[in-house]
Amino acid sequence: MFINRLTANKIDELNNMIKECKKCRLSETRMNAICGEGNLNAKIMLIAQAPGEKEDREGRMFVGPSGKVLDELLNKAGIKRHEIYMTNLIKCMLPKYRRPKQDEIKACSYYLNEEIKLINPKILAPLGYYATRYIFQKYGILLPSKAEFSKVSGKLCLAKDKKILPLPHPATCLYNPDFKQNLIKSYRKLQVLLEDCKWYPVCPMKKFYEEGKLDKKWIELYCKGDWESCIRYHMEERGEPHPDWMLPDGTLDEKLQKEVKYESYNYL
Numbered sequence: 331m332f333i334n335r336l337t338a339n340k341i342d343e344l345n346n347m348i349k350e351c352k353k354c355r356l357s358e359t360r361m362n363a364i365c366g367e368g369n370l371n372a373k374i375m376l377i378a379q380a381p382g383e384k385e386d387r388e389g390r391m392f393v394g395p396s397g398k399v400l401d402e403l404l405n406k407a408g409i410k411r412h413e414i415y416m417t418n419l420i421k422c423m424l425p426k427y428r429r430p431k432q433d434e435i436k437a438c439s440y441y442l443n444e445e446i447k448l449i450n451p452k453i454l455a456p457l458g459y460y461a462t463r464y465i466f467q468k469y470g471i472l473l474p475s476k477a478e479f480s481k482v483s484g485k486l487c488l489a490k491d492k493k494i495l496p497l498p499h500p501a502t503c504l505y506n507p508d509f510k511q512n513l514i515k516s517y518r519k520l521q522v523l524l525e526d527c528k529w530y531p532v533c534p535m536k537k538f539y540e541e542g543k544l545d546k547k548w549i550e551l552y553c554k555g556d557w558e559s560c561i562r563y564h565m566e567e568r569g570e571p572h573p574d575w576m577l578p579d580g581t582l583d584e585k586l587q588k589e590v591k592y593e594s595y596n597y598l
């Protein structure tokens with residue numbers, strides 16, 4: 331696989347800065363500042379909140395109990411660790427797993443921003459509330475409250491050239507094993523996002539988009555994004571008839587309807 335040498339060198343330089351960083355109080359309590367790891371050509375970047383105790387001791391990402399859960403979730407989604415890039419919002423362990431403070435996020439986010447710039451993944455998957463809050467702020471997306479995190483978790487959104495898929499942190503399963511099935515379902519979305527919808531080549535949405543009659547967001551969010559959430563996709567799978575002017579979220583678009591009527595009139 332082609333790896334851009336320049337990117338690799340810049341990531342090395344960045345990692346050296348991270349290892350030496352003393353920009354905030356967390357440098358006094360950490361054993362190791364943890365650098366991002368993974369594929370420099372990755373399409374997907376997972377962004378966790380901060381390293382845990384085992385990660386702090388061993389100096390690697392996701393080597394502790396949540397790492398085991400993450401491996402299982404990725405495995406079930408058909409994704410290998412070496413295919414993705416993983417990093418943290420905060421590079422040093424938070425004492426007693428407390429919440430990150432605003433000034434710590436401010437001091438540390440420079441590194442994450444550089445990683446996003448250098449790796450340039452198509453899909454950002456922030457894990458848990460604080461990583462999601464930071465990514466939403468960075469890309470100007472309306473911020474959910476902590477209590478509302480579940481409303482955005484597992485739902486794809488678009489920002490500039492990125493697709494953002496907030497996911498629950500794997501550690502959620504450690505505190506509450508009942509959540510596991512939900513997490514498996516959410517992480518499977520990562521695999522969905524790597525493929526286009528199989529119906530795309532023959533879907534009227536493609537035609538409308540190519541003719542400039544449909545906003546690109548529908549294609550990015552569904553046809554080349556989370557096609558598993560598309561109502562048209564499921565109706566197609568079940569062989570149920572549905573109008574050409576029905577949008578992927580199931581709403582009927584009057585403007586497209588007029589286009590279809592106009593085209594069939596011209597055809598006659």
Ligand code: SF4
Pocket residue numbers: 527528529530531533534535552553554556557560561562563564566577578
């Ligand atoms: S609109 Fe739905 S069915 Fe059609 S290509 Fe897009 S995702 Fe697939």
